[in-house]
Amino acid sequence: MRGKRATSYDVAKLAGVSQSAVSRTFSPNKSASKKTRAKVLAAAQELGFVPDPIAKSLSLGRSRLAGLVVTQYAQQNYPVALKSAVDVMTETGDSILLQIVDATDDGDTAIARLLRRRVDVILCAAGVSEAAARTCAEASVPLVLINRRLNFAGVDQVGSNHAMVMRGVAQHLKDTGTRRTVFLDAGEGNWVAAERRRGYVAACAHVGLPEPDILVGDFDYEGGFKAVAQMGDAARNFDAFVAANDPMAIGAIDALTLELGLSIPADVQVIGHDDTAMARLRGYRLTSIRQDMRTILSKAIEMAYGRLEEPQREDADLLIDSTFVPRGSTRD
Amino acid sequence: MRGKRATSYDVAKLAGVSQSAVSRTFSPNKSASKKTRAKVLAAAQELGFVPDPIAKSLSLGRSRLAGLVVTQYAQQNYPVALKSAVDVMTETGDSILLQIVDATDDGDTAIARLLRRRVDVILCAAGVSEAAARTCAEASVPLVLINRRLNFAGVDQVGSNHAMVMRGVAQHLKDTGTRRTVFLDAGEGNWVAAERRRGYVAACAHVGLPEPDILVGDFDYEGGFKAVAQMGDAARNFDAFVAANDPMAIGAIDALTLELGLSIPADVQVIGHDDTAMARLRGYRLTSIRQDMRTILSKAIEMAYGRLEEPQREDADLLIDSTFVPRGSTRD
DNA sequence: TGCATTTTTGCATCCGGATGCAATTTGGAT
DNA sequence: ATCCAAATTGCATCCGGATGCAAAAATGCA
Numbered sequence: 001m002r003g004k005r006a007t008s009y010d011v012a013k014l015a016g017v018s019q020s021a022v023s024r025t026f027s028p029n030k031s032a033s034k035k036t037r038a039k040v041l042a043a044a045q046e047l048g049f050v051p052d053p054i055a056k057s058l059s060l061g062r063s064r065l066a067g068l069v070v071t072q073y074a075q076q077n078y079p080v081a082l083k084s085a086v087d088v089m090t091e092t093g094d095s096i097l098l099q100i101v102d103a104t105d106d107g108d109t110a111i112a113r114l115l116r117r118r119v120d121v122i123l124c125a126a127g128v129s130e131a132a133a134r135t136c137a138e139a140s141v142p143l144v145l146i147n148r149r150l151n152f153a154g155v156d157q158v159g160s161n162h163a164m165v166m167r168g169v170a171q172h173l174k175d176t177g178t179r180r181t182v183f184l185d186a187g188e189g190n191w192v193a194a195e196r197r198r199g200y201v202a203a204c205a206h207v208g209l210p211e212p213d214i215l216v217g218d219f220d221y222e223g224g225f226k227a228v229a230q231m232g233d234a235a236r237n238f239d240a241f242v243a244a245n246d247p248m249a250i251g252a253i254d255a256l257t258l259e260l261g262l263s264i265p266a267d268v269q270v271i272g273h274d275d276t277a278m279a280r281l282r283g284y285r286l287t288s289i290r291q292d293m294r295t296i297l298s299k300a301i302e303m304a305y306g307r308l309e310e311p312q313r314e315d316a317d318l319l320i321d322s323t324f325v326p327r328g329s330t331r332d
Numbered sequence: 333m334r335g336k337r338a339t340s341y342d343v344a345k346l347a348g349v350s351q352s353a354v355s356r357t358f359s360p361n362k363s364a365s366k367k368t369r370a371k372v373l374a375a376a377q378e379l380g381f382v383p384d385p386i387a388k389s390l391s392l393g394r395s396r397l398a399g400l401v402v403t404q405y406a407q408q409n410y411p412v413a414l415k416s417a418v419d420v421m422t423e424t425g426d427s428i429l430l431q432i433v434d435a436t437d438d439g440d441t442a443i444a445r446l447l448r449r450r451v452d453v454i455l456c457a458a459g460v461s462e463a464a465a466r467t468c469a470e471a472s473v474p475l476v477l478i479n480r481r482l483n484f485a486g487v488d489q490v491g492s493n494h495a496m497v498m499r500g501v502a503q504h505l506k507d508t509g510t511r512r513t514v515f516l517d518a519g520e521g522n523w524v525a526a527e528r529r530r531g532y533v534a535a536c537a538h539v540g541l542p543e544p545d546i547l548v549g550d551f552d553y554e555g556g557f558k559a560v561a562q563m564g565d566a567a568r569n570f571d572a573f574v575a576a577n578d579p580m581a582i583g584a585i586d587a588l589t590l591e592l593g594l595s596i597p598a599d600v601q602v603i604g605h606d607d608t609a610m611a612r613l614r615g616y617r618l619t620s621i622r623q624d625m626r627t628i629l630s631k632a633i634e635m636a637y638g639r640l641e642e643p644q645r646e647d648a649d650l651l652i653d654s655t656f657v658p659r660g661s662t663r664d
Numbered sequence: 665t666g667c668a669t670t671t672t673t674g675c676a677t678c679c680g681g682a683t684g685c686a687a688t689t690t691g692g693a694t
Numbered sequence: 695a696t697c698c699a700a701a702t703t704g705c706a707t708c709c710g711g712a713t714g715c716a717a718a719a720a721t722g723c724a
Contacts, residue, residue, distance in 0.1 A: 349703080349704085351704090352704060352705080353703065353704080356703090363701060364703090365701080365703090368702080368703080387709090389709095390708095390709050390711095393709075
């Protein structure tokens with residue numbers, strides 16, 4: 001095995017058959033007699049032959065690469081997401097090309113890079129312009145949006161069912177005697193936070209809770225802390241804070257307890273989102289919401305490859321249920 | 333641009349030159365006259381031609397793919413690491429194939445997969461057997477170990493200088509009147525924790541602190557909490573807890589304060605590792621150590637590609653300084 | 665056993681760019 | 695203008711597998 005690796009020609013020569021026979025032996029559903037197959041496999045074994053994926057890509061016109069675009073936040077805060085995506089893909093012999101976008105949530109550049117790389121499909125958990133979607137369509141590369149929304153023919157979408165889980169949150173708050181609530185949103189351009197806000201606002205209306213005040217933080221701990229701290233005593237007028245993510249919720253808790261001396265959950269309830277490791281700390285015990293990222297990603301992969309087979313299929317738009325995870329920052 | 337994408341032949345025809353001319357125009361350092369180049373570029377522009385990376389890979393024998401193996405822990409806890417690696421690679425037109433290994437820290441399977449994929453180089457921040465290293469060598473794929481150690485010719489290594497930073501930690505503890513300390517280690521097979529332990533133990537000897545007791549947790553919050561909680565009142569005999577990572581340190585803090593009623597840092601000092609988001613929470617203000625993952629990864633990439641050019645180069649073993657980040661869980 | 669099918673097999677060519685070599689053009693110096 | 699060296703160009707072939715097609719072999723049926 002020193003030096004160069006064996007090619008199908010080497011195997012063919014050793015097995016005394018043609019290169020085509022070798023190729024066919026390694027492709028499923030191709031005609032090859034038992035005898036030939038055995039000879040080829042023996043020779044391949046001896047030479048340590050593995051079909052070259054690059055040559056395969058060239059002749060099949062498939063790179064067996066899937067592009068995945070995520071935000072920096074997602075990369076860090078969904079523990080199993082990336083791993084399960086990689087695992088799912090690995091099983092079929094495909095791999096993931098990762099692109100990470102920062103707070104701007106602009107996936108267009110990432111998509112352009114992935115297309116240049118000739119990925120077979122793109123899963124995008126970042127913002128996407130119509131122009132980018134069109135580019136994908138022109139290249140016949142299926143594009144699946146994750147927790148984002150875009151009305152463009154041929155683009156499938158999967159995401160969390162925020163409306164549904166937020167209804168449970170609002171109901172829970174109402175049942176525990178809450179009246180006035182604050183939603184801790186993130187700044188402009190944070191699509192995910194906005195979706196959660198919309199879900200919560202709608203849920204309040206639905207269960208008969210007053211419309212929440214909207215407070216804008218930075219989608220991180222300091223942002224949540226500062227936003228609430230700056231409210232000063234005005235914060236005392238609210239019974240609950242629902243945050244777009246856990247770090248902001250924890251920031252809110254620190255502001256409420258350390259700055260205002262309020263007690264949680266007796267005086268005020270706090271709810272986060274994403275069920276991160278922080279939420280489990282005994283110092284906080286933050287009630288949170290867990291997205292089913294595993295399912296979301298595996299569905300996204302399924303949809304992407306499904307469309308590769310059947311480009312004209314009707315557009316899909318899947319909503320995956322999230323789970324409410326009650327802990328000590330809310331009352332029963 | 334509907335349908336199939338343009339090839340170098342299409343461009344050649346439109347520009348009225350040979351396909352070789354097109355190829356040469358798109359390869360740096362190849363002879364091509366200004367005139368030809370201009371004609372080709374114009375035609376390419378018109379057809380939206382981009383050289384196919386797959387065909388390129390096949391003829392150049394380079395996939396322009398780098399394998400990166402990380403543990404699940406690393407994937408989540410080094411905020412900028414993955415992103416900066418992806419960015420560094422993207423600049424040169426290369427991409428990263430990610431493999432994530434779980435707590436077993438066994439990178440061999442991941443490496444085998446990457447080799448089958450024909451990556452050009454492999455960066456591995458997980459355990460590697462000699463056999464796997466040999467396989468890489470046979471395939472002429474440079475292997476760079478990150479925060480791991482293996483004595484095998486041709487394998488380069490980069491990692492944090494634990495000995496150095498731990499010396500600072502031990503000195504700081506000594507200067508603040510500490511005598512007996514505990515190192516919160518993780519279980520068998522956690523290479524990173526073990527490296528940090530060795531660094532700390534050596535540092536204690538170096539600065540004249542008593543040899544620390546070793547306590548084994550699970551490398552996570554619950555593990556740290558339980559390990560310290562189970563010590564019971566015995567924990568009161570120690571002046572400081574140095575943990576192999578932040579979650580364990582936070583777990584220790586919760587056990588010390590909530591279970592034993594100790595106060596931090598007055599009664600006992602606690603130090604974590606990795607400077608995660610948790611460490612910055614006002615409820616903990618954990619003193620920690622920050623690895624310079626950005627530098628570590630970019631050096632790893634540099635070394636890997638360097639060796640691709642110069643396979644016989646002397647083995648490198650680089651130590652990157654970590655930073656001590658003092659916060660409220662230690663005294664000045 | 666003989667003839668018609670169905671399988672299996674090998675040949676040749678394709679996928680899309682890179683490159684050694686020889687032919688041709690260009691440029692410089694005289 | 696003339697000759698030589700250097701730069702440019704095109705041709706042909708390679709990278710390693712996949713596959714349509716036609717020839718060859720194996721199988722079925724009478």
